[in-house]
Amino acid sequence: MYKVLIVDDEIFVRKGLIKILNECSLQFEICGEAENGEQALTLIEQLNPELVIADIRMPVLDGLGLIQKVKTELKQQPIFIILSGYADFSYAQQAFRYNVSDYILKPVDEQELTAALNKITRTLNQKQLLSITKEKPLVETxxxxxxxxxxxxxxxxxxxxxxxxxxxxxxxxxxxxxxxxxxxxxxxxxxxxxxxxxxxxxxxxxxxxxxxxxxxxxxxxxxxxxxxxxxxxxxxxxxxxxxxxxxxxxxxxxxxxxxxxxxxxxxxxxxxxxxxxxxxxxxxxxxxxxxxxxxLELPLYYFDIDEGLHSKLIYEVEANNAVGYSTVVDAIFTLFQERHFAPGAVTNTIRRSMIAIINIIRQLEGDENTLQWMTELLHWPLKYRNLHQLKQVFQLFIGEAAEYIAEKRGGKSEGNIEKIKKYIDGHYRENIYLKGIASDFDMNPVYLGQLFRKTYGVYFNEYLLTLRIEEAKRLLRQTKKRMYEIAELVGFQNADYFATQFEKLENMTPTDYRNLMIGQ
The missing domain is CATH 3.30.70.270 (Reverse transcriptase/Diguanylate cyclase domain)
Structure with missing residues (x-):
């Protein structure tokens, strides 16, 4: 790190410069402050800074006077950056007679100062390199x-x-x-x-x-x-x-x-x-x-894995199917390799899976922090630096989470699906939807949807629509109720939508169906 002395009679200017220097992550550290050139002269002799940033106009001894005294009286020869207002521009030009590195107009622009500091860093690095001797090379530098x-x-x-x-x-x-x-x-x-x-x-x-x-x-x-x-x-x-x-x-x-x-x-x-x-x-x-x-000629992949693979992983975790989720993890890590996933894309994939699993645990009123591998996986970039290591800790987290979810749910997922079907059969006339049912039964909606299809061979929405249309057909045959009344009775909020769905399933409108039944 190179030492910097800040010299300005205005305290707010000094603090602003210190803030910029601390934030721009360059190779500089503040070694002191002075409010006039005379104080600065003493501090330069004591602290030996590599860089001095000084205002051109100050009481007691101004910036140009300070530079002149340093050049003629001191052994230390720091680099100078001069600060000046617009009114001092012609005055500031005199500073270049003393080989000042740069001058910057007030108010100080952060980008302009950073560029000047970058240039000075290179100069100081080269000066330090010139101090290398055959006996003691400064290898790090x-x-x-x-x-x-x-x-x-x-x-x-x-x-x-x-x-x-x-x-x-x-x-x-x-x-x-x-x-x-x-x-x-x-x-x-x-x-x-x-x-x-x-x-x-x-x-x-x-x-x-x-x-x-x-x-x-x-x-x-x-x-x-x-x-x-x-x-x-x-x-x-x-x-x-x-x-x-x-x-x-x-x-x-x-x-x-x-x-x-x-x-x-x-x-x-x-x-x-x-x-x-x-x-x-x-x-x-x-x-x-x-x-x-x-x-370096191979293109990097910067996106996430596809939704289907992600959903499959979450489903197998909720089902606590070790063979299933291990197979999906294998597929994900094979993609990481074959498509050359960038580290950021890998991080996003891991984070996305963790968030989904944490949400399931919280829905079950569990605490994800009780999982041993939770913290390890959260901070994996600090410790796990290759594909094998990351896959190992990811699998351990997935396995532990699956067991925990099954324990919180009491291992009743498969049994619950029958209760859920009975619930749908009894409440299809109401405004029910998959997410709400999943919440009522402490299940993830994606998992519930996949489990329902796996068990009954049909998607939840298709099954619900079939129930509603069958009931609508009964009402069309046996009653004289109007279309909007029937739509409302079977769970549709909109009569036009009811008619569209009816026609999609039966290849005729509700009115045509009623007329056909009356004719028969």
Whole structure:
């Protein structure tokens, strides 16, 4: 992190700048505040900030005076950003005589300040790289800077000299992801990986370009010349390396391998392609090796699974059918692989299933938090990083939820369906509907609809319509009631809709049916 000193005589301006800096997630932290140039001069000497953001007009000592004194009196030479109002524009131009990095007009625009800070970050990174010595290379800074930008030739020459590596040679950026099913940061694998890599590459003396990333990942810049002796094809070489690291580090790993580049300066391109490979972690058949050359031409799938498969899963869970829901889970995870589901699409599918199951549990007045695997699955991206691990925890949750639902329902789903049919037979003349009946019997409407069709071979709505039309036919034959009266008596709220449904089922209008019966 780089230190920033804020200098402005208006406290609200200072607090606004601090807020922007805290929110823009750049490599800066506030080390102090000053309300005039004289205070700032003292703080610069004490705190040694890399960046000073100063107003051009301040009491005691203004911004230009501060810059002039820093340049002539202090050993520390921070970068300056000057703030000025429109009226001070010509005055602010004088600041460029002192090599001010940027000036920004008030009121400060967040995007403009962020762009200026991005530019300064690159400058500071390169300045830090220039401090590398052969005895003590700043490896973390080197890698992170190379992955952010392409340094100039002078910086690259110093890097290559410090690392004893040629500039014009093939390099590949590899993300090694630990898949130990532990939360990020709980285990430090850096020492074990470093030792293993040194042995494998036979580079016990030379510095490895290895750094720590987020989410249990480590980044490695691999020079091709270190792999030549054992190269029997790129995938085979990385597979051998993966096996060695897993064995010596005692954990499961996956490699996400970027495009090979022909110059150390271009490692930013390899790094970007390795990052894209992370989106293919649920693709099929890669056995822990994910290569940009093989994957990035394949289209990712960003949508959810189809409604039929989702409904089938929920039905089998409600039926507590272990074979049924296991078969559906297999089908879902096969789709993840074959269609190359993006991580976001996988997350949406898992979340959708969880929400549906939680709603069922709550309808039964249960508590989903009593499920052991509920929390595990809720936070699965933090621990379960490949398809096998995710499928395993998903299956455990599904099985536990199915048992819990069956227990809450008392295992009477199959018996209840007969009661439900009798209820429909006795109340079809009323304004009944599937969702309301499901609620009355503590069942999910989708599950009830599928269970009804499975048991009686007809959809709920079709069965209900048949009952109503048969009763309407009886009334048409035996009474002189009007059509709207008959429609209301058999459960239709609208006479026209009744006539339409009658004709659809009987191929004639209610009036034609009555006339036919009278004629007979």
């Amino acid at each position: 080197v890698i992170e800077s190379l992955l952010q930008t392409q340094p100039d030739d002078q910086v690259m020459e110093r890097i290559a000299y410090a690392l004893e590596l040629p500039l014009s040679s093939s390099y590949t950026y590899v993300i090694a992801e630990v898949q130990d099913q532990l939360p990020p940061g709980e285990m430090d694998y850096m020492p074990a990986l470093k030792t293993s890599l040194q042995h494998y590459f036979r580079q016990e003396v030379q510095t490895l370009l290895l750094h720590v990333r987020t989410n249990n990942q480590y980044g490695i810049i691999v020079p091709e010349l270190w792999m030549d002796e054992r190269n029997r094809g790129e995938r085979s070489s990385y597979s051998n390396l993966l096996d060695t690291l897993e064995r010596e580090a005692g954990t499961t790993l996956a490699f996400f391998i970027g495009h090979k580049v022909s110059h150390l300066k271009q490692i930013v391109v390899s790094g970007a392609s390795a990052e894209k490979c992370l989106n293919y972690r649920f693709a099929a058949g890669f056995q822990g090796i994910y290569m940009a050359d093989e994957l």
